[in-house]
Every structure is written in structure tokens, then in C-alpha cells.
Amino acid sequence: MPQRASVRVRRAGPADLPALLALEHHAFASDRMSPRQFRYHLRHPRNRLLVAEAEGLLLGAALLMLRRGARSARLYSIAVAESARGRGIGRRLLSRCEQEARAAGAERMVLEVRSDNEAALALYRKMGYQPFAHRRHYYEDGADAIRLRKALPRRAARAGQKSAAEMRR
Numbered sequence: 001m002p003q004r005a006s007v008r009v010r011r012a013g014p015a016d017l018p019a020l021l022a023l024e025h026h027a028f029a030s031d032r033m034s035p036r037q038f039r040y041h042l043r044h045p046r047n048r049l050l051v052a053e054a055e056g057l058l059l060g061a062a063l064l065m066l067r068r069g070a071r072s073a074r075l076y077s078i079a080v081a082e083s084a085r086g087r088g089i090g091r092r093l094l095s096r097c098e099q100e101a102r103a104a105g106a107e108r109m110v111l112e113v114r115s116d117n118e119a120a121l122a123l124y125r126k127m128g129y130q131p132f133a134h135r136r137h138y139y140e141d142g143a144d145a146i147r148l149r150k151a152l153p154r155r156a157a158r159a160g161q162k163s164a165a166e167m168r169r
């Protein structure tokens with residue numbers, strides 16, 4: 001397994017499709033994205049399909065949806081290959097999605113997670129997400145979803161930078 005330092009996160013391209021489908025197949029038992037859906041998201045001008053890779057291996061992926069002018073960005077999916085879990089890759093993908101959402105002007109991130117998905121719930125909790133709604137029978141197999149959200153304040157991007165108005169004073 002590649003070392004942590006060699007993992008990089010980048011935008012996905014069409015050549016990643018076979019590995020994305022394999023990851024989707026192994027990571028999710030239901031509600032999987034089809035090849036057609038992946039192609040749609042790869043082409044979509046506002047959605048961000050990100051992958052974590054090391055030494056040519058695709059180790060994880062995340063799909064962020066950004067609607068024009070919307071204050072909320074939506075994390076639609078995140079998955080890490082089983083053999084690469086527990087090494088901070090999920091956290092890195094999520095942080096990168098938050099950065100991209102902020103850069104696009106979103107003020108908060110929202111997402112849904114299965115109420116029985118302890119690993120994902122732990123990741124989101126650790127990253128500061130709070131539950132705000134419950135959706136019964138949300139998934140294909142009837143499982144409930146918990147909706148989580150997190151504010152994305154702008155300060156991280158602007159810390160240390162004075163505004164133009166402050167500089168003129």
C-alpha cells in the first residue's frame with residue numbers, strides 16, 4: 001500500500017471511469033452510481049468528482065454538487081477503497097470538497113448518510129458536521145438517512161489577508 005505522503009487528490013477524468021466503477025461496486029451495496037451517472041458528473045460544469053490516488057492506484061473518490069448561486073453545496077458521495085481506509089484519505093477528500101465548495105461561494109455543506117453507517121458518521125462528526133433532519137426509508141433498501149450540515153465560514157480563505165478597504169485606511 002502506498003505511503004500516506006504519496007496520496008494526492010485531483011479532479012477525476014474519463015480515464016478514471018473503470019476504477020471509479022470498481023470502487024463504487026466494492027464500497028456500496030445499494031444506491032450505486034451507474035456508468036452513465038459517472039459520465040454525467042464528469043462532464044457537469046459545476047459538479048466536482050474528485051479522486052485520491054497514489055502510485056497510479058485510485059484509493060478514494062468524492063462527488064460534490066454545486067448549484068449555481070446556491071448557498072448550500074452537497075456532498076453526494078464519498079468512498080475509500082477498503083484496503084486504504086483508516087489512513088486519513090476520507091478526511092482529505094472531504095476537506096478538499098469543503099475547499100472547493102467555499103471557493104464556489106457556498107456557505108454550508110449538506111449531506112445524507114445511512115443511519116447505520118458508523119464509519120461515515122464518525123468521519124462527519126470529526127469534521128464538524130451536525131445532524132439536522134432524519135429521512136425515513138431514504139435508500140433503495142429502506143434504510144433511513146440522517147441529514148448533516150456544516151457551515152463553511154470564509155475566514156479560512158481570508159485569514160491574514162486585509163481587505164482592500166482596510167489597506168487603504
Ligand SMILES: CC(C)(COP(=O)(O)OP(=O)(O)OC[C@H]1O[C@@H](n2cnc3c(N)ncnc32)[C@H](O)[C@@H]1OP(=O)(O)O)[C@@H](O)C(=O)NCCC(=O)NCCS
Nearest residue numbers: 027078079080085086087088089090091119120122123126
Ligand atoms: C466512510 C469512509 C469514506 C471513511 O474513509 P477513511 O479514509 O477510512 O476515513 P479516515 O481515515 O479519513 O478517518 C477520519 C476519521 O473518521 C473516523 N472514522 C473513519 N472510519 C472509522 C471507523 N471505521 N470507525 C470509527 N471511526 C471512523 C475517525 O474519527 C477518523 O479519525 P481518526 O483516524 O483520527 O480516528 C470509508 O469508511 C468508506 O469508504 N466507507 C464505505 C463507503 C461509505 O460508507 N461512504 C459514506 C457514504 S455517506
